[in-house]
Amino acid sequence: MLIAQVSDFHLKGAGELAYGVADTASPLRRAVAHLNALTPAPDVVLITGDLVDDGAAESYAVVRELLAPLRAPFFVAVGNHDQKARLRDAFPKQTQGDRRTAADGAAWLCYAVEAFPVRFIGLDTVTPGEHGGRFEGERLRWLGETLAARPGAPTILFMHHPPFASGIGHMDKEVFRGWRDFEALVAQHRQIERILCGHIHRPIFRRFGGTIASTSPGIGMQLCLDLRDEAPSTFVLEPTAAMLHLWTSSWGSPTLLSHVSVIPDHPGQYGGPHPFFDVISPIS
Numbered sequence: 315m316l317i318a319q320v321s322d323f324h325l326k327g328a329g330e331l332a333y334g335v336a337d338t339a340s341p342l343r344r345a346v347a348h349l350n351a352l353t354p355a356p357d358v359v360l361i362t363g364d365l366v367d368d369g370a371a372e373s374y375a376v377v378r379e380l381l382a383p384l385r386a387p388f389f390v391a392v393g394n395h396d397q398k399a400r401l402r403d404a405f406p407k408q409t410q411g412d413r414r415t416a417a418d419g420a421a422w423l424c425y426a427v428e429a430f431p432v433r434f435i436g437l438d439t440v441t442p443g444e445h446g447g448r449f450e451g452e453r454l455r456w457l458g459e460t461l462a463a464r465p466g467a468p469t470i471l472f473m474h475h476p477p478f479a480s481g482i483g484h485m486d487k488e489v490f491r492g493w494r495d496f497e498a499l500v501a502q503h504r505q506i507e508r509i510l511c512g513h514i515h516r517p518i519f520r521r522f523g524g525t526i527a528s529t530s531p532g533i534g535m536q537l538c539l540d541l542r543d544e545a546p547s548t549f550v551l552e553p554t555a556a557m558l559h560l561w562t563s564s565w566g567s568p569t570l571l572s573h574v575s576v577i578p579d580h581p582g583q584y585g586g587p588h589p590f591f592d593v594i595s596p597i598s
Contacts, residue, residue, distance in 0.1 A: 318356035319557040321512030324534035327372040338534035362512035363393025363474030374404035393474040437473035446488025447475025476511040483545035497523040
């Protein structure tokens, strides 16, 4: 099974630039075309938050239009730039999966998707009015119950905020609230193959609770890779990428392999594919 992950579109209304600089619609169009052209095709796409930049209904209308050509089914986690009710209205099927079990659906967008060889659990790490992540209380209890219901099912948690520091100074000023209890819960459930996150706009991987937690590149823009404690909040328009997570039994052991798939600005931009061996011309 091939699982694609894209994140942080930061879409604005039609024709608007994010932060007066970034055309975020064009990279999303390229991302959809890239995913549609992959061989093998993704079985599912996970979108890990910040679909829009301003939470406006007009921005969600643009996202819906740009995602309409995507052939694979997709599911969405809410980000801090999203507006929960408008996100749910724009993507009702993509925010509740096959079986919604959240204790308070009006407050939290947490749900489990049960229809695939890998189980997907979408988590809501957003508290309105807060930029940083939080996962505790009712949400944590719901996750514990949901994980306990299927302890033998390989599971991916997908959410917006990573429950770990990134090393990028300005992003680490807001600590993920409840991360210790969240990590302790994750450590109790060995069926969790991966925790897939967004928010940092760069690919990062680290050990967490006995599994691997990672963040995805941003589609709309990428944060500057500035690893100083005093790093300011800045972004660049580097080539973007999708994450591809392959659930496979190669070599006889089921496992999840993660790859970064760079999205070109146009087909053939990087050349190839070329044979990775010397081609010897026959002697005439």
